[in-house]
Amino acid sequence: MTDFPRSLLEFQRRFADEEACAAWLAEARWPAGFVCPACGHGKGWKLAGKARTFECAGCAKQTSVTAGTVMHGSKLPLAVWLWAAYLMATHSNGISALQLQKQLGLGSYKTAWLLGAKLRRAMVAPGRAPLAGLVEVDETAIPCRSKNDPPAGGGGRSHRGKMLLAGAVESRNGGPGRVRLAAIADFSADSLHAFLQANVAPDATVKTDGWSGYSGAPGVTHDPHVVGPMAAHLVLPWVHRAFANLKRWALGVYHGLRRPHLQSYLDEFAFRFNRRRTRHAAFRSLLGIGLAIKPITYKMLIEPELQG
Ligand SMILES: [Zn+2]
Numbered sequence: 001m002t003d004f005p006r007s008l009l010e011f012q013r014r015f016a017d018e019e020a021c022a023a024w025l026a027e028a029r030w031p032a033g034f035v036c037p038a039c040g041h042g043k044g045w046k047l048a049g050k051a052r053t054f055e056c057a058g059c060a061k062q063t064s065v066t067a068g069t070v071m072h073g074s075k076l077p078l079a080v081w082l083w084a085a086y087l088m089a090t091h092s093n094g095i096s097a098l099q100l101q102k103q104l105g106l107g108s109y110k111t112a113w114l115l116g117a118k119l120r121r122a123m124v125a126p127g128r129a130p131l132a133g134l135v136e137v138d139e140t141a142i143p144c145r146s147k148n149d150p151p152a153g154g155g156g157r158s159h160r161g162k163m164l165l166a167g168a169v170e171s172r173n174g175g176p177g178r179v180r181l182a183a184i185a186d187f188s189a190d191s192l193h194a195f196l197q198a199n200v201a202p203d204a205t206v207k208t209d210g211w212s213g214y215s216g217a218p219g220v221t222h223d224p225h226v227v228g229p230m231a232a233h234l235v236l237p238w239v240h241r242a243f244a245n246l247k248r249w250a251l252g253v254y255h256g257l258r259r260p261h262l263q264s265y266l267d268e269f270a271f272r273f274n275r276r277r278t279r280h281a282a283f284r285s286l287l288g289i290g291l292a293i294k295p296i297t298y299k300m301l302i303e304p305e306l307q308g
Helices: 006-015 017-030 078-090 097-104 109-121 188-200 237-252 259-274 279-292 298-302
Strands: 042-044 053-056 062-064 134-143 160-171 175-184 205-208 223-224
Touching: 006 078, 017 078, 017 134, 017 279, 078 097, 078 109, 078 279, 097 109, 109 188, 109 259, 109 279, 109 298, 134 188, 134 237, 160 259, 175 188, 175 237, 175 259, 237 259, 259 279
Parallel strands: 134 205, 205 223
Antiparallel strands: 042 053, 053 062, 134 160, 160 175
């Protein structure tokens, strides 16, 4: 497997030019050597003078190392992609589009935003394993950042101006394991059961604050602890800590999250949380996922609700 840099100096040395970036990406994409995406032939060569381009020895078709990946069709230098991935993966709090634009000297905010948004899509590994063992599950609401929404805290039980989400954290040997977060429409049993089904292994034990929406979830063992709101953080310490960190992060880095993009920011938070002890390896896994997922269009990013 491709190695990864462990410091800024090492990064700078390793990815000194486009050739070096392309060579690293090629090795990450084709660890056993070039495989032609068109015909499946296992032999090819890099074209002289074209850092990204390989030619198949079988069908002679030319392929960019970034074709069919999250970097598909991008005009940005590969070094910009790699730097952005490095900053997003290794900074303990991540990096906003504005910071990305400044740090990488990008021409426009839109370019920086798109770069960050595409990399954020590479923060969910396809086929990742569901949470297992003892899993704390809870739900919460966070205020949205929007010109159109009324300000948060409208009072009462109204969720106007707030976005709802469900969270789950593995409880392992007295500490938190992996986290999953999902935007949900409401706190109904349907929404919460769907969240459990998508994120928690069938044989896991789910620990909750006793909210009736969780009972009867198929497949999981439910361990309800009926408590008042003040004691919930004692019964479910890790999911509550994750919610608190999420809210602080959303305000600190992004000045609040917007409704259409909520899920991708939740995915970013979970990616970083789950790799908090292996931040430099996270750079490699971010690009590894980016090479494995399908290209993402601008339309898909600005209209996430159209993706079913
Ligand atoms: Zn071919």
